[in-house]
Amino acid sequence: MSCPQCQESARFVGYRPKTIISLVGALKLARPYYHCAHCQTGFWPWDVILRLSPERLTPGAQEVTTLLGITNSFGKAANCLLHKTAGLRLSESTVERTTEAAGERLGKRLQQGEVFGPKKPWEWNVDAEGKTCAYVSVDWTGIMMQGPDGAKAEGRMVAVGMVYNPQPRVEKDNDAVCMPCDGARYLSGLYTLEELGLQMRRQAAQVGMDAAQQWISLTDAGSGIEHFMDVNFPLATQIVDFRHASEYAHDLAKLYAAGKEAETLAAVWCHTLKHEGGAALLAIFKELDRAKMTPSACEGHDKVLTYFENHHKRMDYPTYLRKGVTAVPHRLKRLVPRDSRAILGADAAVSLLPFDAIGGSVPFPLMPRSNERSASPSLRPGSNACRLVPCGL
């Protein structure tokens, strides 16, 4: 066969043994070894054809390892879950390297404009007026980082985005404000907002967001988010996540009163927020007697006033309730396993969120494609195939 490095003719030397790790356990292979006298390189074409990782994992084993690596910590996946689910015993660093390699491949493919899954419009659910609604959410979450050789490093903020199709609320005043989804696409990574917007628009186009009669953005209205939505999803009605707005009410209640009284106050404020809206609650906050507040309560009061002044127009919860619009996004932060350590400078592992985890229609592209290791050498017909030797493990 020809040498993948210099294209000169390479010589078959013999079979060399190797133990690989597959989903059915360790397998001992004898694969042909070639040597190129011209550039002094030796190679094993079957390692490339089998898409083995440098850790000798088959594509199937890589996929399962990565799925467990991203949904748990690498340590938990290595020490318990992989063995329980697939009978694999891998080290934590193997899980980490495998997960990050898959994340890197995925990140590259996303950057090249791939969107995954068929281009097929979702059947968008309708609100109480019968209008179809497409939802979009963005959030940030902190992840722990690790420097070279396990050195301590500052954590970083990861952007998480979601385009989704929650089911309509059944009753108008249903307490289950967060409805299950009939489809969701997620993205996550150490993106700038600009890059995240580009990626999210691609995913949105893939699921036919344009066809929905209205767009709804559900966020915590954090810094830069309003502008992000204006630029990327300009038709979206922007709504502040009810859960986030009510957290402000809870925090202020704790500063303003103590014990049971604070609890009652928070409950009353949240009821007002839900049934009368952010503007009504802002009026109540403005009436609070600052003379009765401690300095820290005053500080908290200022913070809440600023937040509600800026965003009360996006807290018209009575209207959203009446229209059957969902006001609480799915917990995006939960999608990023907080104890998965990311290596400094690489956003590999955090690119790996199941982007259609709920709908389940898109196979998660964790497996290496045949061209994602070194270029596949051309095997002539009749060249030495790989011999599988059962090793009894």
Ligand SMILES: [Zn+2]
């Ligand atoms: Zn060569």
